[in-house]
Amino acid sequence: MITAFLITWRSLWRGKTLWILLAAVVAAHFLLPGLVRSDGSAAGRLEMHVRVVCGTVSALMCVASLALACGSFARERDAELLPLVLVRPISAFSVAVGRWLALVVLVGVMLAVNAALVNVVPFSSGLTPPDCKVHHSPSLPPAEVAAAEAMAAFLASERTPEAVKKAPRAAVLALLTAKENERYEVVRPGKSISLPFDVPAGERLAARTRFSTMYNTRMALNGIFRYRDCEGTVSNSTQAILDTPLVPRADILSLTVAPGAGDVLRDLSLTFTNTGRSDVMLRPRRDVELLAPGDSFFANSLRATGEMMALAGLLAAFGFFLSAALSRPVALFTAVVLLSAALMAPDAVSQFPDEFQTTAGEKAGLAISRAVTRFTAALSEISPVSDLASGRAIPMRELIGAIVADMVAWPCIFLGLSAFVLRRKVR
Amino acid sequence: MVETVIELKGVEKTFRDFWMRPLAQAVRGLDLEVRRGDVFGLIGPNGSGKSTTIKMVLGLIRPTRGTVRLFGLDPRAKAARTRLGYLPELSHLHPFLTAEETVLYYAGLSGMKRAAARARTAELLEELKLSHVRRRTVGGFSKGMARRVAIAAALVASPELLILDEPTSGLDPIGTREVKELVGRLAAGGMTVLLTSHQLFDVQDICNRVAVVSAGRQVGGGVVADIVAAARDKRHALEEYFEERLNAQKDEQ
């Protein structure tokens, strides 16, 4: 394993790959920010800087690790070097693991350089790094549970036609789950909506509302958010993402000694009262979050680096598998096709949720997209670059989950398969 | 009792394409036995299935039919693989490694400890007259030098059995003589050797037993000393025997 590790490093070193990548990472930090425009504010500039630079570096690492892995075994097979490895008493699995580790360390070095630079370059002109925010979603039951309840009611209802009751249950459930995730609540002028949250008191919170741009509407939002003993007023008609700071309410403070104040404090709901003149439409599961103070930009950049590494590690392991099974050009081509499929599948699934209206061909396409999404769900759940740029504190649990899945479980599977295929593909 | 190192029984190999259609019948029923201390020559014209046979002995490919045993074990068993060294027909090497690193790399793949590997590598590079170029990358080596590096890599783990596929191909007469002398020295030291060649003159000098294959079938073989004794022209005894066996086979068909 160490032997396989060392030889891969030597080839990266002597083949200058290491230096080219390093130059690209450093160049990204100094050249790219000059090319993009932001809204001009310090926060906006920082967000664009991080997004563009880290996005480029992360994409570069993913492509590089996939491409290098795709070349690995395939090139050695073409050069007839593989038999020399396979006749040795070392197991093909440990060879694959050693090589994978070499690529992971390469990516790790590059991302460490990236993390160091992103903590220095944007702040070199006197700007202080902003702390990140912990995002809390409403503590609603999972969409699947709500969907199952809706389906039970639907089946029990006498008004539901018999034919509809016979529809495949899994399909109906998937449909209802998608609908539940996108469900809108309409808050009429003068009315309120309550959303349960599980956020401890005593922190400076902000309510974030985000309007979906899917329907291209930008609603005017006028109203009051209340959570525990804090409140904030919002009045805005332009921004798609709005953070409303919640500050302690003077009247509640005087109430803390009064009887009945406990009831107010125990109610862990965020209420929004619409004081505007038009309806406000909110998707409870998507559009409202509570932001609590998180730790430093630096700490968040380390977590983001860990997640970026997990992504590259997974792609490298997959690349090794392709490389073991296919020739280099075919492996690269397959990787590109599968990568685009993986990127498109979630959109395909969310845009065509209705299985009843599609033809057989579309059904098959949808089934494939579903399978791909299930496979890549773990991947699409993390977005380290966007989180770091927008200041969302990456939860430790999310990072650990990504590392366990993408750096341990999947690589073990892919590298095990590589070893198996390698032995079977000797010419 | 003589120990059997390699044993092939009724081995056949048919290469198939992706759709499992037969492409080539490389080996069509081969029985071989290589005993400890043998220097065994597998001789035959190009395309007669020698390399295919070697790959089956190494466990790189599976026979379509028949059994292959290496040290009495399945050729894919780790215990069998620790005891052999292999020189492939074409010595490709990692061009970015130096001679020393190449040999150390294969020592590492054989699970040798670092200190032992270093000592053994230095010893082998000395013996194969590569010491002066040990720090140069093998990408720029001549064919003969590359071949010697590959031989050093095959020998680094001190194997009991050495399998050489066309060890002298591409070498000049001096290189050929050096390889022959090396194999002679190794055999004198008790190593078992299986080699293939179509340069019969070399085989006659270093092998004690041979098998002649043609189109995947064994058409002759035996103890080299006996073949030489029966020949009219002692210097070209094996060549004479080889041609005679091939012609005999053609007549049968």
Ligand SMILES: Nc1ncnc2c1ncn2[C@@H]1O[C@H](COP(=O)(O)OP(=O)(O)O)[C@@H](O)[C@H]1O
């Ligand atoms: N991987 C392969 N696929 C298809 N045919 C093969 C393959 N390897 C060898 N052959 C065929 O098997 C026969 C024997 O080849 P080989 O064992 O290399 O012969 P030799 O080493 O004696 O020259 C040849 O006809 C060759 O074309």
Ligand SMILES: [Mg+2]
């Ligand atoms: Mg051959």
